[in-house]
Amino acid sequence: MNNKRKILVRSMEKIYSFYSPFYDFIFGKTLQPGRELAFSYLNKDPYQKILEIGVGTGITFTLYPKQSHIVGIDISPKMIERAKKKAAISSNGHKISLYVMDACNLEFEDESFDAVISPYVITTVKDPLKLCHEMHRVCKIGGQIIIVNHSKSPHGLRSRFEEWLSPFFARVGFVTDLDVVELVSSTEIQVEKVVDCNIFNLHKVIVGLKK
Ligand SMILES: C[S@@+](CC[C@H](N)C(=O)[O-])C[C@H]1O[C@@H](n2cnc3c(N)ncnc32)[C@H](O)[C@@H]1O
Secondary structure, eight states: OOGGGOOOHHHHHHHHHHHGGGHHHHHHHHHHHHHHHHHHTSOOOTTOEEEEESOTTTTTGGGSOTTOEEEEEESOHHHHHHHHHHHHHOOTTOEEEEEEOOTTSOOSOTTOEEEEEEESOTTTSSOHHHHHHHHHHHEEEEEEEEEEEEOOOSSHHHHHHHHHHHHHHHHHTOOSOOOHHHHHHTSSSEEEEEEEESGGGOEEEEEEEOO
C-alpha cells in the first residue's frame, strides 16, 4: 500500500466519531449540492434496495426514491447512532437498515443491491481500489454505482498543490492526492458520466454501471 495512503481504519473511525455531533453543521450545506446531484442520477424506481457506503449521520435519507430499502454502513458507531435517530423520523416509506461495517470488507453477498452509492467516502478509506471492487461485487448486474467526491486534478499546478496538501488533510479525515476519476475508471465499474460539482467544481459525481 502507498505510504501516503496508510490511513488506518481505526483512526478514521475515531476522527468521524469525534465529528459526529457537529458533522451536519460543518459538512451539511457545503457538500449538499454534490449529494443532490449524485442522487439525481439514481434510477427513481420505488422499492429498490440501495446500499450507501459511509452513510455518516444519514444526511442523505431525504434524497432516496420513495419506498426504497436503504442499507447504510459506516465504520463509526457514533455516526451510525446519529443515523439511527434520523431513520426513526424519516418519512417517504423508506425501510432503513444500518450497520457498523468496513467499506473495504463488506459483509454482504455478491449482487445483493439494485444500486450502490457512496458520497464523500472514497478518499477516507485505506484501500480505495478495494472499495471499488466491493461496490462492484455487491451490486446487481445492470445496477448503478454512484460516487461523489473530491478528485485530484490529473495534471498541472493544482495537482501538485493537492498532493502537497494531502498529508495535512489526512489528519482531519481525508486525502486530497487521489485522482478518483482515474481510479474508478481503471476498475470493472463502467463509468458512464463524470460531472463537476460543489465549490470551484473541485468535486465530481461519477455515475457508473455494473455491466
Ligand atoms: C466525509 S464523511 C461522509 C458522510 C456522508 N456520506 C455524507 O454525505 O456527508 C465520510 C464517512 O465515511 C466513513 N468511513 C470512513 N472510513 C470508512 C470505512 N473504511 N468503512 C466505512 N465507512 C467509513 C466515516 O465514518 C464517515 O461517516
